[in-house]
Amino acid sequence: MAAPTQAPATTRSTNTMAILALVFAFVFSPLGIVFGAVAKKQIAQTGEEGMGLAKAGFWLGIVFTVLGVLWFVLVFALALSAGTTTT
Template sequence: MVDNQPVRTSTLAIVAIILAIVVPVAGIVVGIIARRQVIRTGEQGRGLSTAAIIVGIALTVFGFLPLLIVLPDLVQIYG
């Protein structure tokens, strides 16, 4: 008997990409968990989980980058 049901997309991968945009560090963690789950279960969503990891890392780096650029000036002024 042939099963013609489409393969489900991992809910965790969808949550990961949303979290990566809203709370980048949480998106990275959930993205890693979702990626492992997708590989284990065979669900779709590997690309979403990978994107969540990449977006989470990028937004985290770009979020801290201005602070690192301004930090020496702040130390000079207030330090």
């Protein structure tokens, strides 16, 4: 008796935008937000892998963008207060 043949295993590819979302969350966080949102939409339509990467890139992008804005405001406020003199 011949052994039954098995169909080759199909592998779903990881969404490229999801990978870019996670990378850009650390490099330039606003792009992490954009790529994460686009990747989540693409994954929902195509069924690709990478939803976790997309969500992580999206949320890390938000967190790092907020932290960056707060840092900018803090530095700006300190620069203004250091530049003023009282007489």
